[in-house]
């Protein structure tokens with residue numbers, strides 16, 4: 001079945017966004033596992049599901065090997081479902097993403113978000129980076145341009161509105177994400193004709 005997947009580190013606001021997209025609340029319970037939901041969200045008339053994948057990366061109180069397992073699970077899920085995934089939404093925290101990427105850009109180290117972005121591109125899955133918590137970001141353009149730079153796409157970010165979607169999920173301000181996702185869905189519909 002066709003699906004849109006939501007992925008990202010833990011605490012970036014994935015559940016908040018999921019609620020915003022679907023109008024439901026979901027039991028996540030903090031346990032690794034895949035939350036699936038039937039479609040009832042803003043992009044009506046398209047017949048697909050939104051799949052919320054477990055958050056990866058640092059979680060306080062969760063041991064390293066469990067975190068690794070979760071990431072492997074997410075990667076395997078995406079590989080298995082690549083043909084059915086219409087769009088992947090990689091959610092990042094706009095306030096902290098650059099610092100986190102830079103902190104993990106040492107020798108032989110690839111930050112999770114950068115790795116995930118390239119992984120999705122390698123699988124040819126149209127990807128939208130939902131840059132959440134923009135209400136906490138002052139230097140908006142600079143931050144988004146820096147993010148393009150770290151992801152290996154050329155700034156300015158405004159040239160990438162189908163890829164970079166600044167949002168504030170908590171306040172329901174997600175129009176750039178809806179626009180970007182709709183763009184990819186419509187492009188695929190045209191290809192299917």
Ligand code: GDP
Nearest residue numbers: 010011012013014015016132133168169170171
């Ligand atoms: P998840 O772990 O990715 O599912 O993250 P949650 O949805 O549980 O959100 C983590 C924290 O970020 C919570 O305290 C949310 O209230 C907060 N949060 C989510 N979206 C936003 C946002 O747009 N702006 C701000 N300032 N906080 C947010």
